[in-house]
Structure formats: C-alpha cells, structure tokens
Amino acid sequence: MTDAEPLIASLTAAVDARPEDLPLRLHLAGLLLDAGRGGEAIAHLGQALTRDPGHTGAQALMQRALGVPPTGGPAPGGEGTTGGGAPTPTGSPDSPPDPLAAYERELADVVPPRFVRSGDEPEPVTGDADRAYDVETSTVRLADVGGMEAVKERLELAFLGPLRNPELRRMYGKSLRGGLMLYGPPGCGKTFLARAVAGEMGAKFLSLSIVDVLDMWMGNSERNLHELFQAARRNAPCVLFLDEVDALGHKRSKVTSSSMRTVGNQLLAELDGMEGSNEGVFVLAATNTPWDVDAALRRPGRLDRMVLVLPPDAEARRAILEYHLRDRPIAGIDLRKVVAATEDFSGADLAHLCETAAEFAMADSVRRGEVRMIGQGDLDRALKEVRPSTRPWLATARNVAMFANEGGVYDDLVAYLKRRRLL
Incomplete structure (x- = not known):
C-alpha cells in the first residue's frame, strides 16, 4: 500500500457523502491519477464534467487521464475563452477542437451526452411500430379455456358476436367499443381469458400494469397512460388489458396522494374517449378486489359490465x-x-x-x-x-356480499356463495 492510499480512501468516503463538492472530487481524481488508477479517476472526472461541462480543471485532468495533448494557449480565465473572458463561438473556423466531444465518445458508456442532437431524435410512431409497448398477437382461443361457460357467453354478447356480424352490428347500432371488468379470486385465469378474447377476435393484445404507468416525475404518469391508450387505438381492433385495475383506479375517497388522483382522472378520460376515439378498442380489466375500485370506473360507457371469474368447476x-x-x-x-x-x-x-x-x-x-x-x-x-389459495378471498367476498351489495352489484357472487352454502 502506498502512502497515498489512506488519503484516497478518506477522500472517497468524503466524496460519497458530498457528491456535489467538485473541488473535493477533482482533488481525489488527481491523487488517483498519481497512483496509476486512471479508470477510477476518469469515472470521477466524468461525473464532474456532467455537473459542470466548462470546468477547466476537470477538462485538464481528463486530458491527462486520456493522454490527450493540451490544446495550448488558454488564458487564465479558462480554456476556450478570449482575452476578455468571452467564450469562443463553438464551431468557428479559428476555434480549437472541442475536447468534450472526444470525452463524450470515450465515455459514452459511463457519462450521458450533454445534449441530444437533432439527428438522434426518434421518428414518429406510425402503424404497428410501437417501440415502448409490447403489442402482441395472441394465439390463445376461448376453446383453450377450460370451463367458464357463463363468462364466455357474456364475452360473446358484449363484443365477439358484434365483431363477427358487422351487418347486424350496423343494423342494431352496436358499437365496437366497450369495457368489461373481470373479478374473482387470484389465479383463476383472468389474464389467460383476456388473451383468449384477443385471439378469438384476431385482435392485437396490449397489457397494461401499474409499472407501465407510474413515474416519479409529475405529469409523466398521465402521459404514459395516454400513450398506452394511443398505442391500442393505433392497433385497433385491440384488446387493452388493465391488470390489477384497483391499483390505478382505487376509490378516490381513500386516495391521499394528489398524483394518484390525477392518474385516476386520466384513466376516466381515456375510457370516455375524450383523448381519442376508442372504436375498436375493447377494454378488459381484472381485479381481485372490485370493492376497492372507484365507482366512477363502473359507470355506463366505461367498465360498465362485471363478470365473476370463479375457481374452476x-x-x-x-x-x-x-x-x-x-x-x-x-x-x-x-x-x-x-x-x-x-x-x-x-x-x-x-x-x-x-x-x-x-x-x-x-x-x-x-x-x-x-x-x-x-x-x-x-x-x-x-x-x-398444497392448500387452495382462494379460501381467504372467499371469506372476504362473503362479508362484501352480506354487507356491501349496494344496487345488486355482487348478485352473481351472492348466488355462487349460496350455491356453495357459504352464505
């Protein structure tokens, strides 16, 4: 161990505690260079230049670390300045080459570029070319789903029948938009059933979960939700599957976060088609706890039909x-x-x-x-x-059926529990 090693270790701990302290970081980078630890020095200098791209001391140390010869002749005010201290215009014929461009190429895997060039901007999305979201083509059919005859019949009435009979659909004025909420115990095939609906109608399948939507920056969650619906509209006919919809559309009376309230409001606007036509977009939602879903999501024109997906018979x-x-x-x-x-x-x-x-x-x-x-x-x-995982859910559902069945929302659940003599 060299004499500088204890000092390097102490400075490293200090930099970790105060990452914004550039003089401290540059002092550490200089010691690392003197100790022959160029890779570590470059990492620290890259972070320093990310915070202050024009820092002359960091530029000089980076040149030394990369073995780049000095550009020569800088005034005391710093490299790239004229005698009066004004910056030399970038790209002028008499200006020296920008050393940071070389640094960015050398450190592309470590330090992100300062600016995005216009040539790097992605082309607009058209047709099926959705990069951000996985729009699938399902090969599963309803015949692959064991049992669930009542659920299949409800899906046939709501969407599959009108899709197969366009003349009758036009005669009766039946729209190809709609929403249906599947609810029931976990592990009973709600996601598989959604894929089967998409495969049955030859439609695209787009699955949405909370991780696809929520973002730490204000406004990004609402934008992500809008872009997911836009992807479904571009690929119509499309089944848009909202998994664990209670996470996005939780009862607003119980939501304390203002950001989650706005996400819920954005979901309502998308279901209403206010941000674009939902013709050909069939929204299937799934939840294990429908009693936690905001009542506004179940109003006509939104997720207005509820289907109980029971344990297999x-x-x-x-x-x-x-x-x-x-x-x-x-x-x-x-x-x-x-x-x-x-x-x-x-x-x-x-x-x-x-x-x-x-x-x-x-x-x-x-x-x-x-x-x-x-x-x-x-x-x-x-x-x-192995014990059945549905019994805790059935115990909770029994309480809901007994004390919270306002307007007969859970009549099918009540009928099932009575048939099983659980109520």
Missing part, C-alpha cells in the same frame, strides 16, 4: 390437471379422485399441485437410482401440502 379442473400432466411420465393416476379433492383450487393451485407431485417423484428417483413414474401416491402426498 370439476370439468375445468379435470382439463387443467390433464394439461399440466400431459408431458410428464405418469401411471396409475385416478383423475376423478384428484378432481373431487381439489374443490376451491384455482388454476394456479392445480399447476402447483402437479409440480409438487413431480418433485416428490423426482426426489424418490434420485434416492433409488432409477426413474419411476408419477403415481397417485405422489398426488395424494402433494394434496396434503
């Missing part, structure tokens, strides 16, 4: 189990017994059940030193470990 559970076991080595499995033992299991729970049974069989194969099939015993053992 026996037929759907059988189809899901067959799907998740079809590519695995199985033998002697009684699917009827497994279906009967998995009431209240969501689709995700059933996938986890099959995964757990496969883990047991694989671990046993490793212990024995020979491969064996996944059997009924593995599934029985998995059933003792």
Whole structure:
C-alpha cells in the first residue's frame, strides 16, 4: 500500500457523502491519477464534467487521464475563452477542437451526452411500430379455456358476436367499443381469458400494469397512460388489458396522494374517449378486489359490465390437471379422485399441485437410482401440502356480499356463495 492510499480512501468516503463538492472530487481524481488508477479517476472526472461541462480543471485532468495533448494557449480565465473572458463561438473556423466531444465518445458508456442532437431524435410512431409497448398477437382461443361457460357467453354478447356480424352490428347500432371488468379470486385465469378474447377476435393484445404507468416525475404518469391508450387505438381492433385495475383506479375517497388522483382522472378520460376515439378498442380489466375500485370506473360507457371469474368447476379442473400432466411420465393416476379433492383450487393451485407431485417423484428417483413414474401416491402426498389459495378471498367476498351489495352489484357472487352454502 502506498502512502497515498489512506488519503484516497478518506477522500472517497468524503466524496460519497458530498457528491456535489467538485473541488473535493477533482482533488481525489488527481491523487488517483498519481497512483496509476486512471479508470477510477476518469469515472470521477466524468461525473464532474456532467455537473459542470466548462470546468477547466476537470477538462485538464481528463486530458491527462486520456493522454490527450493540451490544446495550448488558454488564458487564465479558462480554456476556450478570449482575452476578455468571452467564450469562443463553438464551431468557428479559428476555434480549437472541442475536447468534450472526444470525452463524450470515450465515455459514452459511463457519462450521458450533454445534449441530444437533432439527428438522434426518434421518428414518429406510425402503424404497428410501437417501440415502448409490447403489442402482441395472441394465439390463445376461448376453446383453450377450460370451463367458464357463463363468462364466455357474456364475452360473446358484449363484443365477439358484434365483431363477427358487422351487418347486424350496423343494423342494431352496436358499437365496437366497450369495457368489461373481470373479478374473482387470484389465479383463476383472468389474464389467460383476456388473451383468449384477443385471439378469438384476431385482435392485437396490449397489457397494461401499474409499472407501465407510474413515474416519479409529475405529469409523466398521465402521459404514459395516454400513450398506452394511443398505442391500442393505433392497433385497433385491440384488446387493452388493465391488470390489477384497483391499483390505478382505487376509490378516490381513500386516495391521499394528489398524483394518484390525477392518474385516476386520466384513466376516466381515456375510457370516455375524450383523448381519442376508442372504436375498436375493447377494454378488459381484472381485479381481485372490485370493492376497492372507484365507482366512477363502473359507470355506463366505461367498465360498465362485471363478470365473476370463479375457481374452476370439476370439468375445468379435470382439463387443467390433464394439461399440466400431459408431458410428464405418469401411471396409475385416478383423475376423478384428484378432481373431487381439489374443490376451491384455482388454476394456479392445480399447476402447483402437479409440480409438487413431480418433485416428490423426482426426489424418490434420485434416492433409488432409477426413474419411476408419477403415481397417485405422489398426488395424494402433494394434496396434503398444497392448500387452495382462494379460501381467504372467499371469506372476504362473503362479508362484501352480506354487507356491501349496494344496487345488486355482487348478485352473481351472492348466488355462487349460496350455491356453495357459504352464505
């Protein structure tokens, strides 16, 4: 260790505590250069020049670090100035080459450029060429969705039927715009169903989540939301899927953040089509907690239809189990017994059940030193470990159905709970 090492360590800690102190940072960079640690010095000098691009001391040290010869002849007032202290016009025939241009090229991966040149500006987005958002073409169909007959019928009435029959649609004055909210326990296929709707109608699919919208800078969240809707409008017919819509459209009476209030208002404006025509844009929203969604989102013309997506029934559970076991080595499995033992299991729970049974069989194969099939015993053992994740949701939904069913909003939920004798 050289004599300068303790001082370098102390100055590094001081710079970390006071990153805006340029003289301190430049002193550290000089010591690093003297110690032969040019890479670290360049990183500090790059940060200094980002904060003050015209700092002559930082420029001189950067030239030294990069091995660039001095441009020569600067007045005491600093490089690039005339005798009176006025800056030499950039690009004039008699001016020396700008050393910062060379620095920017050398440090392009470390220090961002000071300005964006006009040649770097992106071309306007046209047609399907959306760079920022992943506009997909879904290959899933409603036939791939097990069960959910009532949900499929509601989707057929709301959008798929009018799309397939344009003459009848014009005769009855049915618009190709609309919104529908899917609600129910987690893991029951709401996202998969949205993709199936897009695939059924041959439409584009654009999924929106809270991370696509929220931004730390004021106004950017509203702009992001608008651009997402614009991408859907450009790609119409398009299914725009609002996942976890309660996060964006939470009850405004319970929202304390003014920025989240404006995001909610922007969402309402986009659904109304105030920022552009929503013809051909079918908005599907999903939430596990519809009672937390602002009532204004459920008014006519917005997400005015609600569909309960329930845990899969026996037929759907059988189809899901067959799907998740079809590519695995199985033998002697009684699917009827497994279906009967998995009431209240969501689709995700059933996938986890099959995964757990496969883990047991694989671990046993490793212990024995020979491969064996996944059997009924593995599934029985998995059933003792995997519990249905829908039961906490059903307990909360029961309270909502009993005490918060204003206007019959949750009549379908009440009917289901009564049928299951949970209410």
